[in-house]
Amino acid sequence: MNVQPFHLAIPVFDVPLARAFYRDVFGLEEGRSAEAWVDFNFFGHQLVIHHHPKMPYQQAAGTNSVDGHDVPVPHFGVVLTWEQWEALATRLKAANTEFIIEPYIRFKGQVGEQATMFFLDPCGNALEFKAFKDMSQLFAK
CATH class of the missing domain: 3.10.180.10 (2,3-Dihydroxybiphenyl 1,2-Dioxygenase, domain 1)
Structure with a gap:
């Protein structure tokens, strides 16, 4: 790609x-x-x-339910390789990052299985980082 x-x-x-x-x-x-x-x-x-x-969403983000979690809207981030994602999760945990959604595997065993995590920057901007073991699943239905 x-x-x-x-x-x-x-x-x-x-x-x-x-x-x-x-x-x-x-x-x-x-x-x-x-x-x-x-x-x-x-x-x-x-x-x-x-x-x-400060923008209103930086004080209290809205959410949508995805895979049983309240996902903040808006948010942004990057799709990383699996190894990059694991290294970032380790780095963030070591920095005592407060996660909105702790690092976990979403849609386990389903189409689109992915690693994901959500947290805020210090100004309230929501970030999501994800990874796929199979990148062909990025847009799979």
Whole structure:
């Protein structure tokens, strides 16, 4: 699968706090920056944190039920390799990350079986990271 990198800009109400989270907890490489924004290499994609007052969804996200869990909406993240996902889960646990949905296997034994986890950045943006042992299942019905 040949995928072009995406660009995603998200609001953060505390740039230094969010910068430390994405740089230190994730270990992301920092790119260009200014006082009000920072670029990150987000697993080969461009994530930009931009200073902005707190948004309503950053205080109390809505949810949808998926596989018996309340999934926060909106959310974003990356589909990683299985090994990357396991390493990230280990890294986040070691950093005492508070998970919305602890790392687990969703749709076990079904079409689309995947590893997934959900958590918030320090500014209330919900993130999901997932992995498939069989990437052909990414869009399977």
